[in-house]
Amino acid sequence: MTSKSLLLFLLILLIFACENSNKNAILKKSNWLIGKWERNSAKGNLKEIWKPKNDSTFIGESYFIKGKDTLHFENIQIQQTAEDLAYISTIMGQNKDKPITFIQNKEEEKQLVFENLTNDYPQKITYSKISKDRIMIQISGIQQGKLSSDRYILKKIN
Numbered sequence: 001m002t003s004k005s006l007l008l009f010l011l012i013l014l015i016f017a018c019e020n021s022n023k024n025a026i027l028k029k030s031n032w033l034i035g036k037w038e039r040n041s042a043k044g045n046l047k048e049i050w051k052p053k054n055d056s057t058f059i060g061e062s063y064f065i066k067g068k069d070t071l072h073f074e075n076i077q078i079q080q081t082a083e084d085l086a087y088i089s090t091i092m093g094q095n096k097d098k099p100i101t102f103i104q105n106k107e108e109e110k111q112l113v114f115e116n117l118t119n120d121y122p123q124k125i126t127y128s129k130i131s132k133d134r135i136m137i138q139i140s141g142i143q144q145g146k147l148s149s150d151r152y153i154l155k156k157i158n
Contacts, residue, residue: 024055024056024080026080026083026084026085026104026107027055027056027057027058027078027079027080027085029107029109030058030078030085030112032110032129032132032135033050033058033078033112033127033129033135034050034051034052034058035049035050035156035157036048036049036156036157036158037049037050037135037154037155037156037157038154038155038157039152039153039154039155043066044064044065044066044067044071045064045065045066046062046063046064046152046154047061047062047063047064047065048060048061048062048076048137048154049061053077056079056080057077057078057079057080058077058078058079059075059076059077060075060076060077060078061073061074061075061076062074062076072091073091073092074089074090074091075089075090075091076088076089076090078112084103084104085103085104085112085114086101086102086103086104086114087101087102087103087104087112087114087125088100088101088102089101089102089125100116100119101116102114102115102116102119102124102125103115103116110128110129111126111127111128111129112126112127112128113125113126114126119141120143121139121141121142121143121148122139122140122141122143122148123140123141123142124138124139124140124141125137125138125139126138126139126140130153132156133155133156134153134154134155134156135153135154135156136151136152136153136154137151137152137154138150138151138152
């Protein structure tokens with residue numbers, strides 16, 4: 001291989017490596033969400049667990065337990081697609097067990113905001129980083145003709 005060919009090869013390799021490293025930059029900014037989170041109250045225990053699946057997807061589980069009963073269970077994914085993040089929720093027993101997709105509507109360093117205005121409720125899901133060991137989850141939208149919103153503060157657990 002000549003020195004010009006080697007130089008051209010290295011240049012192409014460098015360009016490809018730079019493009020690949022920026023490919024999932026939006027998702028990487030959301031690494032603060034990775035971990036186990038919980039909120040205990042008299043009404044029950046809310047837990048969310050987030051893990052990286054690969055360089056473009058986080059997978060999560062959300063469940064609400066009261067006593068020995070699981071009242072809510074949800075499989076969740078956050079996927080980077082092109083320039084957007086998609087929040088994909090599957091709740092058994094709802095929507096014929098098919099996933100519902102919410103699209104990130106704005107990019108902020110310490111907040112993830114997803115919307116799906118065609119969903120019955122919620123239409124908006126927000127994750128906010130309060131501190132390294134606290135997050136707030138807010139679901140909101142129109143429910144039974146009225147504006148409705150619920151907020152949950154969760155603490156990171158080991």
